[in-house]
Amino acid sequence: xxxxxxxxxxxxxxxxxxxxxxxxxxxxxxxxxxxxxxxxxxxxxxxxxxxxxxxxxxxxxxxxxxxxxxxxxxxxxxxxxxxxxxxxxxxxxxxxxxxxxxxxxxxxxxxxxxxxxxxxxxxxxxxxxxxxxxxxxxxxxxxxxxxxxxxxxxxxxxxxxxxxxxxxxxxxxxxxxx
Numbered sequence: 001x002x003x004x005x006x007x008x009x010x011x012x013x014x015x016x017x018x019x020x021x022x023x024x025x026x027x028x029x030x031x032x033x034x035x036x037x038x039x040x041x042x043x044x045x046x047x048x049x050x051x052x053x054x055x056x057x058x059x060x061x062x063x064x065x066x067x068x069x070x071x072x073x074x075x076x077x078x079x080x081x082x083x084x085x086x087x088x089x090x091x092x093x094x095x096x097x098x099x100x101x102x103x104x105x106x107x108x109x110x111x112x113x114x115x116x117x118x119x120x121x122x123x124x125x126x127x128x129x130x131x132x133x134x135x136x137x138x139x140x141x142x143x144x145x146x147x148x149x150x151x152x153x154x155x156x157x158x159x160x161x162x163x164x165x166x167x168x169x170x171x172x173x174x175x176x177x178x
Contacts, residue, residue: 004029007078008071014090018081019125023110026078030071037064079106084121085114 003025007018041047041061050057060068080090086109095102117124 001029007074010074010077010081012073012077014077014080016081016122017085017114017119017125018078019085019114020082020111022125023078023082026075030075033067034064037061037067079110081121082110084119085125086112087115087119087121 003022006022007026038047038058038061041063042049042058044061044063046063047061048059050059076090076093079093083090083092088109092109093106095105114124114126117127
């Protein structure tokens with residue numbers, strides 16, 4: 001549920017990157033909410049079923065239509081951020097306008113793991129979730145080395161040891177006099 005709410009809080013934020021978990025959990029909760037609202041629409045009579053030659057067709061009801069319009073922009077935004085995580089522009093979502101083939105390509109891209117490290121759209125969201133650095137505190141291949149011990153100490157963030165930096169001219173108690 002937290003992933004669904006996170007997307008709604010970033011209602012029209014097309015910048016940055018989104019993890020696969022964030023995207024697919026939003027899709028899952030979206031589908032579940034749509035199913036529930038469609039059932040309610042049928043029960044209150046705002047949706048209708050019609051018989052076709054090979055089965056049944058359902059017309060959208062009032063509640064499901066309002067919900068679909070309300071989540072349209074967040075859906076586009078999280079889709080764009082998910083594409084950003086794979087190194088692609090959010091404009092690739094226009095592939096969905098190509099029948100069948102376009103949506104298949106998008107599903108494959110949305111299911112693809114994101115680029116490790118930072119890309120032109122921002123930091124890797126997996127690293128952001130771990131306090132800005134990959135799990136274990138070690139840089140991934142191609143990741144900026146700034147802030148690690150060999151570069152002047154750990155960043156002052158939760159979960160990392162705090163190191164005291166002494167100026168070189170300071171004398172320590174009990175140190176031999178030069």
